[in-house]
Amino acid sequence: MKPKAQYYITIGIALLFIVSIILFNKEYIPKGILYNNNFDDGFAGFLNESCCNHSLKIVNNMAEVNSLCIDPLIANGMRSEIKLAPVPAFSERWYGFSIYFPQNWSNNYKGSNDWILLAQWHSVNNNYAGPPIALSSLMGGIIGLSVKNGVIETRYNITTINDVAGKRTDWVFHIKLNYSGGGLVETWLNGNKVVTHNGVVGYNENVGPYFKTGIYRGLQTQCPITLYIDNFKVGNESSNYNEVNPRN
Secondary structure (H helix, E strand, O other): OOHHHHHHHHHHHHHHHHHHHHHHHOOOOOOOEEEEEOOOOOOOOOEEEOOOOOOEEEEOOEEEEEEOOOOOOEOOEEEEEEEOOOOOOOOEEEEEEEEEEOHHHHHOOOOOOOOEEEEEEEOOOOOOOOOOEEEEEEOOOEEEEEEEOOOOEEEEEEEEHHHHOOEEEEEEEEEEOEEEEEEEEEEEEOOEEEEEEEEEEOOOOOOOOEEEEEEEEOOOOOOOEEEEEEEEEEEOOOOOHHHHOOOO
């Protein structure tokens, strides 16, 4: 074999070896996934809606969310949240993420004035009272999902603070927006389906809601509050439960 030909063969083999290393070490992301953040590299892709340096931090490759009693109001509320851009009206999305509740939650946040929104799909125009979809802990320490059509609110109780304190919880949401009817909200907690809501989903607006997660609390809710978020994914209409499942 001529030296020049041997040279090109050697170079080709070396390039093929390098490309194979890159491909096999790159995390595979399904086509249906629009957003994927395990917080190893910070809050990339999220917008920050919080007051202070202590509000949102990366700790042990998770998003640590803190709300202190001395925190000032942000956007007319006591909030330490991260958020995404709005989705189109009549769109379909899958969401998956983990929330870790520290053990001290078992002794707190159960009073008559205590409420904490853990995740919400917030109206852009804000023409209605409250978000159309929200995961929250309300008085008595009941964690549940609320779905509003602008007038009527349907509340699904899912679990309690006592059940999740000191534990990681894995959440999946499948949402089809349709303010005329025919909408859908499905929710899974730790692999178990806990909510199926059919009917009006979302408000009569020209754009869909934007997703927020973290801590949004009442002025009289006990504080300080800390929780952790991890393994966040968003999928489009071609995605599915397995693709956004935070355990996968």
